[in-house]
Structure formats: structure tokens, C-alpha cells
Amino acid sequence: MSQPSSITLDMCRQLDAEDSLAKLRDKFAFSSKGNIHFDANSIGAMPIDVPDRIQRLMTECWRDQSRRSWTTEDWAEKPRILGGDISHMIGAGANDVVVCDNTTINLFKLLSYAWKIRNSGTVILTEAHNFPTDMHVLQGFMQLLKALKVDGQIRIAEDRAQILDMLDNDVAVLYLTHVDYRSSERWDMADINKKAKSVDALTLWDLSQSAGVLDVDLGGTGADFAVGCGYKYMCGGPGGPAFLYLNPSHQKTAWPTIAGWMGHAKWNKFLSDFEPAGGASSHLTGTPSVIANEVFAASAEIWRGVTRKAVATKHKSLTDMTIKLIEQECGPLGAAVISPKNYDERGGHVAFRHDGAGPVSEALVDNGLILSFRYPDSIRLGLGPLYHNHEDVWNAVKIIKDVLTTEKWRDQKYEKVAI
Amino acid sequence: MSQPSSITLDMCRQLDAEDSLAKLRDKFAFSSKGNIHFDANSIGAMPIDVPDRIQRLMTECWRDQSRRSWTTEDWAEKPRILGGDISHMIGAGANDVVVCDNTTINLFKLLSYAWKIRNSGTVILTEAHNFPTDMHVLQGFMQLLKALKVDGQIRIAEDRAQILDMLDNDVAVLYLTHVDYRSSERWDMADINKKAKSVDALTLWDLSQSAGVLDVDLGGTGADFAVGCGYKYMCGGPGGPAFLYLNPSHQKTAWPTIAGWMGHAKWNKFLSDFEPAGGASSHLTGTPSVIANEVFAASAEIWRGVTRKAVATKHKSLTDMTIKLIEQECGPLGAAVISPKNYDERGGHVAFRHDGAGPVSEALVDNGLILSFRYPDSIRLGLGPLYHNHEDVWNAVKIIKDVLTTEKWRDQKYEKVAI
Numbered sequence: 001m002s003q004p005s006s007i008t009l010d011m012c013r014q015l016d017a018e019d020s021l022a023k024l025r026d027k028f029a030f031s032s033k034g035n036i037h038f039d040a041n042s043i044g045a046m047p048i049d050v051p052d053r054i055q056r057l058m059t060e061c062w063r064d065q066s067r068r069s070w071t072t073e074d075w076a077e078k079p080r081i082l083g084g085d086i087s088h089m090i091g092a093g094a095n096d097v098v099v100c101d102n103t104t105i106n107l108f109k110l111l112s113y114a115w116k117i118r119n120s121g122t123v124i125l126t127e128a129h130n131f132p133t134d135m136h137v138l139q140g141f142m143q144l145l146k147a148l149k150v151d152g153q154i155r156i157a158e159d160r161a162q163i164l165d166m167l168d169n170d171v172a173v174l175y176l177t178h179v180d181y182r183s184s185e186r187w188d189m190a191d192i193n194k195k196a197k198s199v200d201a202l203t204l205w206d207l208s209q210s211a212g213v214l215d216v217d218l219g220g221t222g223a224d225f226a227v228g229c230g231y232k233y234m235c236g237g238p239g240g241p242a243f244l245y246l247n248p249s250h251q252k253t254a255w256p257t258i259a260g261w262m263g264h265a266k267w268n269k270f271l272s273d274f275e276p277a278g279g280a281s282s283h284l285t286g287t288p289s290v291i292a293n294e295v296f297a298a299s300a301e302i303w304r305g306v307t308r309k310a311v312a313t314k315h316k317s318l319t320d321m322t323i324k325l326i327e328q329e330c331g332p333l334g335a336a337v338i339s340p341k342n343y344d345e346r347g348g349h350v351a352f353r354h355d356g357a358g359p360v361s362e363a364l365v366d367n368g369l370i371l372s373f374r375y376p377d378s379i380r381l382g383l384g385p386l387y388h389n390h391e392d393v394w395n396a397v398k399i400i401k402d403v404l405t406t407e408k409w410r411d412q413k414y415e416k417v418a419i
Numbered sequence: 420m421s422q423p424s425s426i427t428l429d430m431c432r433q434l435d436a437e438d439s440l441a442k443l444r445d446k447f448a449f450s451s452k453g454n455i456h457f458d459a460n461s462i463g464a465m466p467i468d469v470p471d472r473i474q475r476l477m478t479e480c481w482r483d484q485s486r487r488s489w490t491t492e493d494w495a496e497k498p499r500i501l502g503g504d505i506s507h508m509i510g511a512g513a514n515d516v517v518v519c520d521n522t523t524i525n526l527f528k529l530l531s532y533a534w535k536i537r538n539s540g541t542v543i544l545t546e547a548h549n550f551p552t553d554m555h556v557l558q559g560f561m562q563l564l565k566a567l568k569v570d571g572q573i574r575i576a577e578d579r580a581q582i583l584d585m586l587d588n589d590v591a592v593l594y595l596t597h598v599d600y601r602s603s604e605r606w607d608m609a610d611i612n613k614k615a616k617s618v619d620a621l622t623l624w625d626l627s628q629s630a631g632v633l634d635v636d637l638g639g640t641g642a643d644f645a646v647g648c649g650y651k652y653m654c655g656g657p658g659g660p661a662f663l664y665l666n667p668s669h670q671k672t673a674w675p676t677i678a679g680w681m682g683h684a685k686w687n688k689f690l691s692d693f694e695p696a697g698g699a700s701s702h703l704t705g706t707p708s709v710i711a712n713e714v715f716a717a718s719a720e721i722w723r724g725v726t727r728k729a730v731a732t733k734h735k736s737l738t739d740m741t742i743k744l745i746e747q748e749c750g751p752l753g754a755a756v757i758s759p760k761n762y763d764e765r766g767g768h769v770a771f772r773h774d775g776a777g778p779v780s781e782a783l784v785d786n787g788l789i790l791s792f793r794y795p796d797s798i799r800l801g802l803g804p805l806y807h808n809h810e811d812v813w814n815a816v817k818i819i820k821d822v823l824t825t826e827k828w829r830d831q832k833y834e835k836v837a838i
Contacts, residue, residue, distance in 0.1 A: 030482070050477055058473065059470065066462050102705030102708070105524060133679045135693070136693040140674055143673075143674040150567045237709070238488065239706050239707050239710065239711075240710075241708075254562075258523065270551050272554045274554070285523040285527075287650065289658045289660075289711050292710055293658070
């Protein structure tokens with residue numbers, strides 16, 4: 001499908017041959033149907049040893065050992081261990097991250113915590129296109145304040161460009177998702193954190209669309225709080241546990257909002273009076289999801305062996321290639337990349353728009369390319385640097401080109417919205 | 420081991436022959452090491468089809484279907500479906516229960532919700548021996564109120580007998596665990612609910628030690644709120660999801676405290692403004708734990724086929740037998756049952772005390788009987804009516820008698836506290 005001076009399959013293969021992470025591909029399982037999965041932004045690939053790990057957990061642990069596995073398998077420590085395993089991927093210290101609960105709950109925990117220890121102001125500032133659940137948590141928290149007759153306001157930037165203008169001394173917490181889940185636009189975290197500090201506002205970042213792909217540096221950029229999803233680029237399994245981060249400077253300031261026995265300094269002593277464990281651990285709640293943690297552990301083992309610089313470098317190469325190939329091969333067919341061309345402004349996935357995006361995405365799935373559609377007209381390709389290579393991108397774009405050329409999508413039924 | 424006019428193995432076998440739930444035993448997997456597990460109160464047995472279900476989820480769904488499984492497998496509806504599946508076991512309507520998150524988080528959600536919609540008073544009343552995480556949630560909530568400069572007090576009954584005396588018009592919420600996790604003492608839920616109503620207090624019950632064994636009737640007794648653990652008698656797997664219940668009369672009163680996209684009336688439309696789904700569903704939060712839900716689904720399928728009356732009848736028979744046999748065979752050896760003899764005052768497990776309880780429990784484990792120790796001197800046997808039978812009880816007590824008679828426990832090392 002190449003033309004003179006354009007990208008070729010050989011160029012893709014050459015990049016793959018030079019890829020320092022190439023061998024990690026063997027650590028993942030791929031569709032037995034031969035489909036190519038480019039929905040890393042919805043659900044990452046499965047580490048190949050997950051089925052065996054889970055089989056062992058079910059039989060040797062649950063069935064044979066039963067409750068004794070709490071001791072022999074260190075089940076209660078897993079949230080801390082797994083947090084340490086992935087901490088370098090977001091520029092955090094090993095003790096500053098725990099893996100637990102889901103993103104929504106972790107957002108609630110840290111938004112309410114940030115509120116409690118805020119420096120000034122009663123405004124929580126966010127943007128209109130923040131992910132729905134992030135908005136809901138914020139709205140729910142405001143309803144709680146209202147019920148308690150406590151003053152608090154939401155301020156919303158309708159346009160991304162407004163956010164810095166709206167950041168003033170009235171802002172207690174700046175509450176953003178690092179990367180837009182539709183367009184893949186990325187905030188400049190360092191710049192935002194700096195400006196937030198200058199007006200004494202605390203920052204809370206949702207890293208669901210950036211952790212595991214970008215060079216996220218929470219510590220280096222002075223972020224106050226962060227949460228993120230474990231099941232997308234982190235490859236932690238469907239509905240897998242999320243994570244949360246607290247800057248060390250905020251860890252000892254107040255009680256966690258949801259105090260529970262796993263956040264107790266001596267959880268296994270069954271003491272009635274709560275004593276925070278300290279650090280991120282204080283924000284653990286109830287009994288951890290043991291099975292989900294075991295799945296997450298398979299990916300954590302892989303993350304331990306990589307640096308976030310190497311991951312981001314490969315991710316840049318993959319997404320640059322994706323954008324160029326879509327423009328080269330599918331631009332004349334009505335596909336227009338809407339994600340930023342400049343890598344520093346881009347997140348984990350590449351989105352393009354097409355008039356028939358809904359039915360096109362379904363036709364792509366039928367032709368062996370799994371990606372995701374976002375209403376009204378965008379299609380997203382999520383690239384996982386641990387297991388995708390440039391030849392995958394070539395093959396994916398080939399399928400897109402074929403579907404658009406042959407107009408296979410014209411009679412396609414589609415679901416208006418899919419997860 | 421029998422004596423004249425005492426319980427015999429034949430009597431146990433006779434009861435098993437008459438057991439209407441006997442055939443359910445085939446639906447569970449038992450230790451391949453031949454151990455007898457009597458820790459249903461810590462972790463229930465594994466439904467036999469769990470490994471195959473999970474294997475399928477990993478390969479056919481995660482690996483092959485990836486994000487498409489959200490649609491084909493109804494992953495997002497599972498919290499509601501599973502809630503409906505177990506609702507009859509706690510006397511609730513099918514739409515009044517959802518399976519989600521963990522017990523601690525669900526306690527926080529409903530305690531704060533109850534607070535928001537309280538009728539009067541600013542006191543939350545509980546008892547000193549409530550389970551640690553229940554106490555921590557309460558303490559954490561009070562810390563939140565304090566940080567927000569909102570008035571609120573904790574009132575604690577040091578002795579169970581005091582609770583009704585301490586229940587007056589100042590009490591906003593009465594916050595109790597239905598069954599004591601150590602002694603197995605049970606509150607009279609109907610009586611307590613009635614008295615709470617008479618002073619306009621709302622009730623929040625933790626059913627972790629009673630759901631799946633006792634005849635819990637939330638609706639019939641007028642309970643306001645309840646939560647419970649999924650991994651004990653419910654057999655939902657290690658660290659499995661918990662559940663929550665709201666009386667229909669309270670379901671539309673206020674927003675959930677933790678508003679999230681899975682609690683949205685149209686969650687799959689990705690709308691920014693939260694609109695509560697209504698009912699218990701409003702209290703769903705983020706992406707459900709898909710793998711944990713699939714494990715829970717295996718047990719939910721079994722629960723669908725039984726009535727709580729049949730379960731409670733068998734449980735009474737099993738625990739009556741356990742108490743009598745321990746007294747008969749081990750009483751002279753220093754074992755003293757501390758759980759109530761009257762079934763209506765007793766919960767899911769039977770506890771006995773012994774001077775050497777710590778090392779005795781470890782010696783029992785070494786001799787093939789898995790149960791749990793609670794500091795300082797009690798040993799608990801958790802009985803699961805779906806899979807235990809009377810002959811199991813006979814065999815368990817035989818091991819206890821042997822360990823006590825031979826004093827095998829004297830040189831035993833033990834962990835002071837075990838989960």
C-alpha cells in the first residue's frame with residue numbers, strides 16, 4: 001500500500017528490529033481468532049501467565065489452603081507491593097502508591113482528602129470534557145457538602161484554553177484528567193502544577209489515559225495527588241484494581257476519608273481505634289480483591305522490568321507512525337486525525353474522525369481490528385508499548401484502508417456507544 | 420467416641436440422609452489434601468465450576484474478545500444481576516441489593532447516606548465490640564465531619580445489654596453488626612429495628628457474619644440499610660465483592676455519597692451530569708471488578724436455587740450438633756463453648772474457648788482441621804450449610820478431641836492473630 005517517499009512495511013519492520021522492548025511481546029497472549037487489538041485504552045492485553053496464576057490461586061490457595069493463604073500468600077500486603085511495583089512508571093516513590101478499589105472510589109478518597117487539607121479557597125476547578133465519572137465524583141462530593149451545609153463551588157472551564165485564566169486564589173483543588181479520553185489531548189502537567197502552586201491550589205490528576213504509556217513524572221512535576229485505572233495500559237485485567245498516589249508532603253496531614261482496617265497501622269491486630277498506617281497505605285479500605293490483585297501481579301512483574309522513558313520512547317514511535325500512516329493511507333478516504341500531532345501534547349491513544357465513525361468501527365471489528373468508537377464521530381486506537389509493534393500498526397491501517405475503500409461499513413449496524 | 424445416650428456417628432449420618440440440601444455438596448470443591456475446612460466465617464468454599472469459568476473469562480473474553488465482552492458478557496450489569504440473585508437470602512427485593520466494592524466502602528457509603536437523610540439527632544450509636552473496620556469507618560466519618568466543622572458524636576455501648584438504654588432521640592443512626600465476629604452473639608434484628616423506629620433512628624446493619632446462614636429478613640423487620648461481605652458464607656471467593664441494601668423507602672431521598680458512572684441512570688451514554696440510576700444501583704461507583712464478579716456468579720447460581728429458610732434450618736441443625744459434640748467430647752478436656760446455646764441468639768459460627776486456643780488452633784490445622792483463632796482465647800468453626808454436613812462435624816470434633824487428649828498443641832508455635 002506504499003507510494004514513493006511514503007512509509008513502507010520495511011520501515012516498520014526496521015523499527016521493530018531496533019526496538020529494545022520487542023522481546024516483551026512474548027509475555028502477552030494474543031487473540032486466538034487472529035484479531036488485532038488496538039483497544040489498550042479500554043482494556044490492555046493479557047499477560048500470558050495469567051490463566052496459570054489464577055488456576056493456582058483457585059486450587060492451591062482457595063480450595064486447599066483456604067484462609068491460611070492470607071499468611072502464606074501475603075494477600076493483605078499485595079496493595080502495597082503492587083503499588084511499589086508500578087510506582088516508577090508514574091515518577092512516584094515505592095511507598096507513595098497503592099493498588100486498590102476502582103478509579104471512582106480513589107477519586108472520591110483523594111478529592112475529599114484534598115478538600116480537607118486545602119490551603120485556601122472553596123472552589124474545585126475542572127474542565128467540561130473531563131471523563132464522566134470524574135465529573136460525577138465531583139458533583140457527588142458537592143452534594144455531600146451541600147447536605148452538610150458546607151460552602152463549596154464547582155468551576156468549569158468550557159474550553160481547555162480557559163483553565164489557567166480560571167485558576168486563582170479561590171481555587172482549593174484543580175481536578176483534571178491528564179489525557180482527554182476522546183481526543184487524546186494532554187495537559188502539560190509540569191506547567192499546570194507550577195501555576196497551581198503559585199495560587200496555593202492543590203492538584204489531583206486522573207492518569208487513566210496516560211499511566212503505562214507516557215513519561216508521567218508526578219514527583220518531578222510536584223503533583224499533589226493522582227489516581228489511575230489499572231485495566232487499560234497497565235494491563236491489570238478487566239475491571240482490575242486502580243491505584244492512588246499522594247505526594248509525601250501530604251501523607252501525614254489528615255485521616256483518610258474512608259478509614260478501614262486495611263489502612264490501619266496494625267491491621268492484623270483487630271484494634272477498635274483507627275490508627276492510620278501512614279503514607280498512601282492509610283487510604284486502603286477493606287479486604288483487598290485477592291483474585292483481581294493476582295491478575296494485576298502478572299502485569300506488575302512486567303512493569304518492574306521496564307523504565308518509563310523506554311516505554312514512552314516506544315509509544316512515541318508507535319503513535320507517530322499511526323498518525324502518519326492514517327494520514328498517508330486513509331486521509332484521502334475521509335479519515336482525519338484529531339489527536340495532537342505534537343507528541344508532547346498527545347496521550348496514550350490516537351483518535352481520528354470519520355463521518356461514518358460508528359458503522360466504520362463495527363466494520364473494522366468484523367474485519368479483525370478491535371478498537372473503540374466514541375460518540376459522535378471518533379475512532380480510537382490505543383497503543384500498548386509492551387506488546388504492540390510497528391508492523392501491527394501497518395496491519396491495522398491496512399484494514400482501515402480496506403474497509404474505507406470498499407465501503408464495507410455502509411450497511412453496518414452499530415451500537416451508538418460502546419465501552 | 421460415643422457414650423451411652425450421647426450423640427453418635429450414626430445419628431449424624433441419619434441427619435445427613437434427611438438433609439434436603441445434601442446434593443448441593445457436589446457443587447463445591449474440597450481440599451485435595453483431605454483437610455476439613457471449617458472457616459466458612461473467614462472464607463467460604465469454592466464452587467466447583469469456578470476454575471473453568473475463570474479460564475473461559477481469561478481466554479475467550481479478555482484475550483479474544485477484549486473490550487467487546489462488555490457487551491457480549493453484560494459485565495456492567497453484573498452488580499445488579501448478582502444483587503438480585505442473592506437478595507432473597509436477606510429478605511430483600513431483587514432491585515434493592517447490588518454486589519460491589521468491599522464491605523468497608525459500602526459501610527462508608529451507607530453510613531454517610533444515612534447521616535444525610537437522618538430524621539433527628541447527631542449521634543451514631545454502636546457497640547464497643549463491633550468489628551474493627553466498622554469502627555474505623557465510623558471514626559473516619561466523624562473525622563470528616565470534624566474537618567468540615569459539622570456536629571456529630573459517636574456513642575458506644577461498652578456492654579451489649581446497654582444498647583437499648585442508649586437508644587434515644589439523639590441517635591441519628593444505630594450502627595451494628597448483626598453477629599459478633601468472636602462470640603457469635605446475634606442481635607434481635609426485629610426488636611432493635613422496632614425500637615430504633617420508635618425514636619426515629621435509622622438502622623445500618625453489617626451482615627458479614629450472618630448472610631448466607633441465618634434467616635435474615637431485612638424487609639420484614641424494617642431495616643433501613645445493610646451491607647455484607649461476599650467472601651465468607653456467601654462463597655464469593657477470596658476478597659470477593661461485598662453487597663449493599665437500601666430499604667425502598669430510602670432509595671430516592673438523596674444522592675449517593677460516592678457518585679460514579681456505574682451509578683448513573685444512563686451510564687453508557689457518557690454524560691457529564693450525574694443522574695442517579697435509582698434504587699440500590701445509585702450506589703454503584705466505578706468499573707466493576709469483572710473477574711471477581713465472575714467468581715461470585717458461580718456461587719450466586721447456587722444461592723438462586725435455595726431458600727433462606729432451608730439454609731437456616733440446616734444451619735441450626737449443624738451448629739446445634741457442633742455445640743453438643745464439643746461439650747460431649749471436649750468439655751472434659753478444657754473446651755468451653757462461648758457462643759449462645761439458644762439458636763435465635765447465635766450467628767454463623769460456633770466459638771469455644773480454651774486456655775491454649777492459639778497453639779491448639781495451629782495443632783488442629785496441622786492435623787487437617789482448618790478453622791480460625793481469635794485473640795485471646797477463642798477458636799471459631801464456621802459452618803456452611805450449602806456444603807457442610809453432620810458427619811463433617813463429627814470428624815472435626817474427633818480431631819479436636821484427639822489434639823486435646825494427646826496434648827499435641829503443647830509445643831506448637833502459632834501466630835497470635837490470623838485473618
